[in-house]
Amino acid sequence: MPIYHHPTPIGTAVITEQDGYITAISVNGDDQPTNIDAPNQTLLTAIEQLDEYFAGKRLVFDLPLKPEGTRFQQEVWQHLQTIPFGSTVTYTQQSRQMQQPLAIRAIAAANGKNKLWIVIPCHRVIGSGGELTGYAGEIWRKKWLLEHEAKIAGVGQLSLLL
Known part of the structure; x- marks a missing residue:
C-alpha cells in the first residue's frame, strides 16, 4: 500500500493508494517525512489535483476513490460530495x-470517520449556529479550507464562529 507525503499550505498531506484507488488523505503537522519511493500514477494524479485545489484552480476532484466503511458511512460520504465548493x-x-x-448524530459520526479529507469535503459541514465543530484535522484547518473555498468561489469571507 503506497503512501506519499506531500506539502500543502495547511500541513503535510498523507496520501494512501491501494490497487489503483486513493483510500485515504489526511493532513498532519508541518513536518514532511522523506518519501522513500517515487509516487505511482494514481498518487501523482492525487498530488496534482490537491495542488490545483490549493492554487484555486480545482473545484471538483476526479480521483478513483475507495473509502472503507459501512453502507451507511458510504451514503453519508457520497452526500458530502454533493455539497458545492464554497x-x-x-x-x-x-x-x-x-x-x-x-x-x-450518526451522520456527524460518519463524517468524523471520513478518511479522504478535502476530497470528500466533510469540512463543509458546520454546527447549526454557524460554529466550526467536528473536524479531525483541527478547527483552524477547517476554517482555512472554508475561507479558501469562499474566496475562490467569490462568496467573500464566510461568517464563521469559533
Missing part, C-alpha cells in the same frame, strides 16, 4: 437532505 451545510441540513432527520 458552500456549507449544517449537520441538521445534511440529515434532512439525506431524508434522515433523526440521524444527526
Whole structure:
C-alpha cells in the first residue's frame, strides 16, 4: 500500500493508494517525512489535483476513490460530495437532505470517520449556529479550507464562529 507525503499550505498531506484507488488523505503537522519511493500514477494524479485545489484552480476532484466503511458511512460520504465548493451545510441540513432527520448524530459520526479529507469535503459541514465543530484535522484547518473555498468561489469571507 503506497503512501506519499506531500506539502500543502495547511500541513503535510498523507496520501494512501491501494490497487489503483486513493483510500485515504489526511493532513498532519508541518513536518514532511522523506518519501522513500517515487509516487505511482494514481498518487501523482492525487498530488496534482490537491495542488490545483490549493492554487484555486480545482473545484471538483476526479480521483478513483475507495473509502472503507459501512453502507451507511458510504451514503453519508457520497452526500458530502454533493455539497458545492464554497458552500456549507449544517449537520441538521445534511440529515434532512439525506431524508434522515433523526440521524444527526450518526451522520456527524460518519463524517468524523471520513478518511479522504478535502476530497470528500466533510469540512463543509458546520454546527447549526454557524460554529466550526467536528473536524479531525483541527478547527483552524477547517476554517482555512472554508475561507479558501469562499474566496475562490467569490462568496467573500464566510461568517464563521469559533
